Amino acid sequence: MISLTIKEIAVAVGALNDTSKWSDEKITSVEFDTRKLVKGSLFVPLLGNNDGHEFILKAIENGAVVSLWSKSLAKLPIEVEDVFPVIQVKDTLQALQDLAKFYLAKIHPKVVGITGSNGKTTTKDMTDAVLSSQYRVHKTQGNFNNHIGLPITILEMPEDTEVIILEMGMNHAGEIKVLSELAEPDVAVITMIGESHIEFFGSRAGIADAKMEISLGLKENGVLIYPGEEILLQERVGNLADKQLKTFGIAETNDLYPLNINAQMNQTSFVTNDDPDLTIVLPVLGTYNVNNALAALSVGKVLGVPVEQSAPKLAQFQLTKNRTEWLDGVNGSSILNDAYNANPTAMKAVLDNFSTFETNGKRLAVLGEMLELGEQSSELHLSVKDSLNPSQIDKVILYGDQMSVLYEALKEKFDKENLFYFTGGKEPLIQFVKEQLEPGDYILLKSSLGTDLLSVVRALQA
Structure with a gap:
């Protein structure tokens, strides 16, 4: 309060x-x-x-x-x-932002800003887990990550807050700049550069420029944490001579990297170069979530939280709803719900992990179209093809007008009885999927939020 x-x-x-x-x-x-x-x-x-x-x-x-x-x-x-x-x-909007800036200065917590094409919310939740092992933490709730939601998040901060974690979203150039200059982060994190909102930027390079706006409000001698293997960011961080730079990623050239990764259906474990004797367990699937955890651990290191102290908290952290969550499905199936957001990089990453899970039944992938991809939409939807292997995914079910190009391309790989395509109302899709599901089956649903596969997820729950 x-x-x-x-x-x-x-x-x-x-x-x-x-x-x-x-x-x-x-x-x-x-x-x-x-x-x-x-x-x-x-x-x-x-x-x-x-x-x-x-x-x-x-x-x-x-x-x-x-x-x-x-x-x-x-x-x-x-x-x-x-x-x-x-x-x-x-x-009144400017006044709301001015009031948030005033209140932030009054409480004077450490400020962590997080942006990126994918993984913002998961990294925010992980960073909360890491920092709460030592600090009183306040964080963005839900999708309150824009020019209205961010000041509201600040103004909801309890007076005893020691660290505030602010998720920063955008779909046009200049939006992150406004948020960063309002919040003035002590630590800024870029999770990754993907293809989200590429319709408004023209290229991944344009997206990288927009994400780098988070550095514009960084306090003097602030720290930017970013994926060290992303060339587009390597090319842009050279202008931050007065800021500290920390990198995370899979390669050993990063400041923080994993020595090994063990991915399972319900958890992922790894050890880092920072403490090779400590196994860190994440209660979520996906090797891609290791990168999110490395970003969170990097924030902890900057703010003086040792890995051995934060690891138990990471093992218990809770993902925001609708992000790679397992649900009980109809007919004894299991649903992997990841239908809150999607871009090609994220869709391929979750498919690559889903394809490896052992099951006594079938693996089915229901993929909805990805939005805001602009002129590159066909090319980017088509890029998902390489992550769909008929020896690993038994049935592929595509939904939405933009998925037509992927459907045509997959005809070369999948038999017609294992490849299906729907548009329009979702009821035929729902009924068809229900008829396909049997005990022991795993089914992945992934799409942009605007495609609304979440309504399909709800209909398929037991």
């Missing part, structure tokens, strides 16, 4: 009106959604599909004790005038 006076808020946001009448009144939370307001809240009316200013009476009814306001005071409802405090500003 936070505690800020209206006087503090007015100063932080540059109030255009006199609020001294209510200076000493306090708020304990900040919210832009009237449905989430509680007693003691500051209401932030934002302009979007709806104009938040129109809901100020509902905000008051739901517990708001003060509101930001970017319109003329003459437009306040008559019920509000002189009896309810409003803080007039030029722009």
Whole structure:
């Protein structure tokens, strides 16, 4: 719970009106959604599909004790005038960000910023596990990782927070810059450079430029942690002469790397060059998650958390929902749900791991189209072909218009009774998959969130 006076808020946001009448009144939370307001809240009316200013009476009814306001005071409802405090500003979104910056400076925790084309949320959760072995930690919840969600995350930070972990997402150039300059990280992490949102950047090089924006807000002598084998980042970190650089990855040229990896259905274990006698166990599948763990461990090392102290926490960390989670499926099957997000790199990585799991039944892969790939969409969907081997995946079921090119290419590899393609409504897809599943079968579902294979996952759960 936070505690800020209206006087503090007015100063932080540059109030255009006199609020001294209510200076000493306090708020304990900040919210832009009237449905989430509680007693003691500051209401932030934002302009979007709806104009938040129109809901100020509902905000008051739901517990708001003060509101930001970017319109003329003459437009306040008559019920509000002189009896309810409003803080007039030029722009309520900018005021929200300014207030977050003020509160961050007031609490003064160490700040860890995390971005990347894939693995941001998992790395955030792992970093939380690592750092919570020594610090009081606050982190981004859900997908609150943009220009609105990040300041809200900051303003939800308890006053005793020692480290705050901020996930930073983007789909256009300049967005990470805004977040990084607001948060001013002590440590910044880039998990990987993939193809997510390539439609807006034209190339992976453009994506690398956008991810490097996280370094623009780094504090003086701050630390950038990045995958050392990514050439696109190697080419760009040379401009950070006043920053410390730490690398992680599989190669021995990195500052932190694994000496061996043992991947199983429900866990992955490895040892690192930092402590060859210590086996680190992750309660998640996938060798690709070792890289996420190495990034988290690197943050721990920078902030003085030894690996032997954080390893037990990593063994117990909880993944955010819908990311490579095993679920009980219909007809005695097991579902590997990874349908929250997808890009070609991530899809190939999870397929490569899924293909190795021992099962008494069949392995089925249900793959939905990947979005925001722009002019390279056909080429990038086609690139998944090499990770689909008929000797390892018994049936491939593709969904969505963009998957047509992969479907045509896989006809060369898979018999027609093992390769299927659906578009349109999902009910035929759901019914077909249910008919295919038998006891002991494993089924992977992977797609972009916008493709909505999560509804298929729900329908296939036991």
